[in-house]
Amino acid sequence: MSLIDLEKTSHSFVDHMSSTGGYDSSHGMNLTSNPSELLLIVTAEEKAMKKPRFAFRTKCDEDILDDGYRWRKYGQKSVKNSLYPRSYYRCTRHMCNVKKQVQRLSNETSVVETTYEGIHNHPCEEIMQTLTPLLHQMQFLSNIT
DNA sequence: CGCGTTTGACCTGCGC
DNA sequence: GCGCAGGTCAAACGCG
Numbered sequence: 001m002s003l004i005d006l007e008k009t010s011h012s013f014v015d016h017m018s019s020t021g022g023y024d025s026s027h028g029m030n031l032t033s034n035p036s037e038l039l040l041i042v043t044a045e046e047k048a049m050k051k052p053r054f055a056f057r058t059k060c061d062e063d064i065l066d067d068g069y070r071w072r073k074y075g076q077k078s079v080k081n082s083l084y085p086r087s088y089y090r091c092t093r094h095m096c097n098v099k100k101q102v103q104r105l106s107n108e109t110s111v112v113e114t115t116y117e118g119i120h121n122h123p124c125e126e127i128m129q130t131l132t133p134l135l136h137q138m139q140f141l142s143n144i145t
Numbered sequence: 146c147g148c149g150t151t152t153g154a155c156c157t158g159c160g161c
Numbered sequence: 162g163c164g165c166a167g168g169t170c171a172a173a174c175g176c177g
Contacts, residue, residue: 073150075169088168092149101168 055115057105068124069093071100082106096121 071089078085084104091098098118105111 070149072148074171076151077167077169080166086167 053115053117055113057111057113059111068127069098069120079103084109091120093120093122 070092072092073087074090075088076085077088082103083106086101086103089100089102098116098120100117101115103113103115105113
């Protein structure tokens with residue numbers, strides 16, 4: 001499941017989103033394009049936190065949500081209120097300490113909750129590779145007209 | 146051989 | 162201080 005699929009499906013929504021430094025638009029993902037599906041919750045204790053952190057739920061059979069970035073799994077832990085274990089991932093890029101947690105809901109087995117922590121300080125290679133030829137083609141077409 | 150996953154141990158924060 | 166729960170580390174292992 002790619003990010004494109006995520007935007008297409010109506011099941012996906014931001015369940016929880018908070019940020020102290022403000023959401024960086026240069027981040028590879030721009031989920032704020034669907035404001036009606038967003039539910040902004042900023043609690044007092046989260047305001048005190050340094051890193052921006054947001055979570056969203058996707059209705060997906062697969063645990064791995066391919067957002068274009070490369071992730072390395074560094075841990076797995078079973079949590080108390082869930083039948084399923086929670087997985088911990090880190091961005092493989094050096095100097096980019098973005099983390100994410102992936103957990104399947106115990107009451108809704110088809111729903112996976114992904115929690116992101118931090119902001120990528122580099123562009124997404126996979127998306128750029130797909131986008132670059134398209135951009136070139138658009139430039140070429142705009143020159144003709 | 147390099148990179149990613151697995152998995153038990155270890156660390157840390159919090160409530161009692 | 163103790164125990165629990167959640168988060169991280171790191172060695173071992175698997176795979177292309």
